[in-house]
Amino acid sequence: ETVAVITPFLAQPGTQAYVQAFQEDAATRGWEVNVIDTAGDMAAVISRIEDAVTQKVDAIVVNVDPAQVQAGLQTAADAGIPVIGMDAGADPLIVTNITSNGYAMAAETSVYVANRIEGKGKVVMFVFDAFPPVQIRGVVADAIFANFPDIEVLDRITPDVQDGGIADSRAKMEAVLAANPEPGSIAAVWAAWDQPALGALQAIEAAGRTGEGIVIVGMDANPQARDAIAQGGNFEASMAQDFVGIGKAAAEATARAMAKEEIKSKVTYVPTVLVTKANAAP
Amino acid sequence: MAEPLEFSAMTKRYGAATVLSDVSLRLSPGRVHALMGENGAGKSTLIKLLAGVVPADSMLVRQGARTLPLRSAADAHAAGFRVIHQELNIVPQLSVAENILLGQPIPQRFGLLVHWAELARRARAALAELGVSHMDVRRQAGGLGTGDRMLVKIAAALVQDAGQTACLYVLDEPTAALNGAEAEKLFAVIGRLKQQGAAILYVSHRMAEVMDICDDVTVLRNGRHILTTEIAQTSRDQIIHAMTGRDVADAYPPRRTPLGDAVVCAAEGVSTARLTGLTFTLRQGEILGVAGLAGAGQGDVLSLFLGSVRPTAGKAVLSGGVLPTSPAQAWARGVAHVPQERRSEGLMMRMGVRANALLPHLTGVIARKGPERRRVADLSAAVNLKAAGPEQSLWQLSGGNQQKVMFARAMAGQPKLLLLGEPTRGIDVGARFEIYKLIRALADGGCGVLLSSTDLPELLGLCDRILVLQAGRQATILSPDGMAPADLLGALQAAPLALETT
Amino acid sequence: MISQLRQAGTLIGLVLIVVFFTVQLPETFLTARNLINVSQQISMLAVVAFAMTVVMVMTDFDLSVGSMASLAGIVAAVLFTADQPVWLAVVAALAVGVLGGVVNGVLVAVLGILPFVATLGTLTIYSGAAFWISDGKTIFGRDIPKGFSEFARGGVSLDAVGFAGVSLPYMTILALVVLAVVWVTLEHTTYGRRLYAIGGNAEAARLAGVRVRWLRLSAFAITGLGAAVAGLMYASRVASANPTQGAGLMLDAIAAVFLGMTMGKEGEPRALATLVGVLILGILDNGLTQMKVDSYVREMLVGTIVIAAVATSSIGRRA
Amino acid sequence: MISQLRQAGTLIGLVLIVVFFTVQLPETFLTARNLINVSQQISMLAVVAFAMTVVMVMTDFDLSVGSMASLAGIVAAVLFTADQPVWLAVVAALAVGVLGGVVNGVLVAVLGILPFVATLGTLTIYSGAAFWISDGKTIFGRDIPKGFSEFARGGVSLDAVGFAGVSLPYMTILALVVLAVVWVTLEHTTYGRRLYAIGGNAEAARLAGVRVRWLRLSAFAITGLGAAVAGLMYASRVASANPTQGAGLMLDAIAAVFLGMTMGKEGEPRALATLVGVLILGILDNGLTQMKVDSYVREMLVGTIVIAAVATSSIGRRA
């Protein structure tokens, strides 16, 4: 069988991890996998789904919000080719979506921050609302911080992600540190993904303010973040999605879809884990 | 017949410099009025004011009792003015026909689409007026040669608008890029326009043609009005004196040293992509003219020794060695070059005099401003350059002064071989003889000169011998002694077939 | 002869590419369905590229087309969320495109700023505006009316002309209409011929009385309008609007026009030549994906082919 | 007088921006620590912009600098993962930059392709290569040797000159060294003079004996080298390498050079003027973030300021 995996986000480490897990699993099943990256272009995802349908692949795995690629999903449905979501979204035209629970993840890290700073102090948030899965993390964190009367959100920063996010986040954090020079004036940094957390950490280290106990949390627990957390510095926690699990589960779902088995649930959640110094060793 | 046009109080300042100061001009129907002045006197500026393309600081235009507003090119066109500006301006991407009707209402069908057939018809009619029929008006103008481009611009001024008659034609140095035969055609057209009752304002640095075809003359000096008179009432010397404020020796400087024995460069049966049968030797101190009608291949003769064109057959040498393979090598071996198209081939318009003049003569790794400035000051004095200083940008200089910068560049390296393409194109009479003196001085010092020119008196006055090209072949080498310009023109035009049979 | 060959070189390249894929993918490439897919896939790029051709005829550039496309999509989507009718949202989005183009035109034609700088600046501004208006969010789902998103899925059935079950997408038709308008405007109206005059020699055009300022300004407005049309097509196709979604169009559109310019006698851009450029880019994307070429390798291949095409033509030109 | 004022306009703008932030952020902006931070933040952009100045002097462009920076970072990181010594990885990365620049130079100078097209093509190719070599992954962590990543964290202590506890980062020093080299090359060598001549009129320069091909080729190589230096600085600063990380540098670098060009007598680029452009962009970013200006609004503001600077200068120029 031939399976097309289509994603606009292959440059993201998380995407790479589950795509790789999917490929490895697929290899053991003897499938031919064609991984297609559209480098952020949504309309191109539709185009590539159409191309895959033309090629008469046996299944398509997508990694974008289904609402944005309806035209492509319809083409696949018309051709009778099953489409499986891998960290995508729920949709009638998707057999099932394998993902982590983004709401729960965001709740867990923001509550971690709130508890660590004992419900008071100034928090710097790094968000990215243009990308729906990351946007919901920000919404949840906003709600939780708003629920603590003594927590003040100092700034809600959208870094430039063209470079991956570390360098610009660092520059932005350096500016925030410069604007808030008194020790203890910043209690925590909450980042909706790991790169800004790493940038913030570098800024705090460079400013020589590691001793103030600024708590940094990220999300996705990518290896670079795990390293930082394991070292026991300001970067204290991140949420590990089970990318390998997602990739494997997506492969399993794909196998069942190709075998014309019925899959009842439109969403399959793969468990997530809070990573702290205790369990950070990769 | 239309009434005379009166322009008065024309003033134009660029920053602190006053380029035109309270100039008045009266142009009568049926008369050709020459506008004369040294390079930078303000002639082109005056023309730009009356063409509406440069805003005047003050200007009053009356035709009889009417006052004409001239705020845009469209105003000038509506007033019946047709202007050919000094610099060659064609649009290479457009067809010849579109170039001829550029800026005018283009014939349309359905009030929307271009009526191509009508467009071509009108363009052909305009060219026919000039006695030109060899051009395909539908072809892209980018492929035209220098002379043909000028003919297109002239045709653009002649083209008739339905229901619109022109009352004034303005020609800014139209003959600078034309050869003798083409110029004759133009003069015939001017004669016809004159008879139709149009006024004509004519700018040229070629004294002979001014004396020949013009009725009146106005002279400017440094942006001021100096003299207006009938040509019949004045003389060539008087005009030149009014232009320059001094007496100019207008004799071609004679050779003062005998030709040397050493050969500077030579060709033996050389062919290039556009030229065949080139055979000559140039001795030290000799000035060899290269003459031909447009497209006869003069350009390649110079390019050969500049290393920018390769011979396809035959043998050519430069100071006993092989030909240079690049202009860089040529300059390094003592060749200097004044290109025919100074704007496109010679000058960096947005850079200063110093950068332009010294470019081929930079040596070493570190460039030093101080010595460069001093060197340029000396060179500027030698060519009598009118510029605000060594750093003035070239686009701010008048055309003639730009040409002098090219000369300064060529002289700076004490050349052994000087390649000159149209060296005095657009140069005023005063400066022209200065340049002839410079060329002569270099030749007297042992430098060989290859001089390509469409100015026949200049070829006859300056050259020791003249190499004649016809349609890409070397026809003969003449001695200018006792020849008149008309004889030389005849030699250029002789049918190549007839020559072959003899 | 050689010059004709050179001019046709890029067209020959396109034919070779088509032949190559037809041989490599005998079952799937040269099918009505696939070609229709390709036509729809490239329709947005095509519209931007045609619009870009209009300013490039004057040897100007518009780097802000991608931002304007995103902004137009966002404006429409924001109006949808405010429950405005589709026609109003579309008109507003197009108006924003024209306005953006006029701003570019004023900067370039009236204030005399280099197009590269001016539109680099407005690229940033329009993109900032798109983020600001949308609050950085992607707008999708129920907010986008069916009537709008179905445009991108519909088409005119080709049953009648013998292609059973195949229909010509509205998107393709729209792109062809834009092509026709741009082609007639550039090649057969006084307006278009004057744009070429400006491109060939702006000073000559000005001295001849062509209203250079006004023409440049209006040409930028046209390009803005085209960018907005493409932005709406994109939004309709993905049934959503996102402040960055047009970003990828700009460089591809410029590449397409440049590919087309290799076919002009004096290297000038032409509407039909731009179409050839767009087709090359679109067909390479489609065919290489079908051949399962790694996306990174595909990227390198496309770059190499663009350069090869332009190099071949420029070598011919200098000889 | 007016022309002097116009030329100084952008510099005055920089001073006004600094005064504005000093007033708005009295405690934090004009501190040694913050200024040192800014200098380090802009050091990578500065190096790319200085390198870009070299080709822009010839009125050429290099759109591929961002891709070359990414590629250089990736090449070094891949060698690190293969346990090669730091010096070897650095030399290899720089060699890749020079090679990339030479390829650009050959396309532009020898094959005669417009720089915009040529480097648009190589942008795609180099970026594809960076993805391909790294397999699209970010390389970091234990793979990056301490010796390499510590460069970006270290500096020369300024205790001795009275700034206790402050140190001048190596990154800043490196950027200043690059500035000095580019400045001397462009302003005080015959090589630089000739580059300016090519920018003035390439054909005239060729006929006047300038080896245009060779100079253009070598200038592109220099720009490639500069891009690679910046890519290594970036990789050192983020202690990782990612195939897209240089992408943002290109447009900002061009914007900085253009800002600087407003200060040239005839609008020509100059190394020191580029520095002013880089400072304006960097200081705006720092100050506006400190003032908590929304990032979208910040983006629009920066675009507006760039346009305003260029517009002011070009209005003055035409008068």
Ligand SMILES: Nc1ncnc2c1ncn2[C@@H]1O[C@H](COP(=O)(O)OP(=O)(O)OP(=O)(O)O)[C@@H](O)[C@H]1O
């Ligand atoms: N845009 C400008 N800015 C500043 N000075 C200018 C400008 N244009 C022309 N000048 C100056 O105005 C003077 C007159 O120039 P103009 O072109 O009218 O001379 P001209 O009489 O036509 O000379 P030529 O015979 O060489 O063509 C010159 O000194 C020139 O340097």
Ligand SMILES: Nc1ncnc2c1ncn2[C@@H]1O[C@H](COP(=O)(O)OP(=O)(O)OP(=O)(O)O)[C@@H](O)[C@H]1O
């Ligand atoms: N690059 C070229 N490709 C094709 N034909 C050319 C090229 N350059 C010049 N020609 C043609 O070759 C012929 C000779 O050119 P050349 O420049 O030597 O002429 P010329 O005698 O100097 O003419 P002019 O007096 O018009 O400058 C002309 O007909 C010209 O149109």
Ligand SMILES: [Mg+2]
């Ligand atoms: Mg003049």
Ligand SMILES: [Mg+2]
């Ligand atoms: Mg010639």
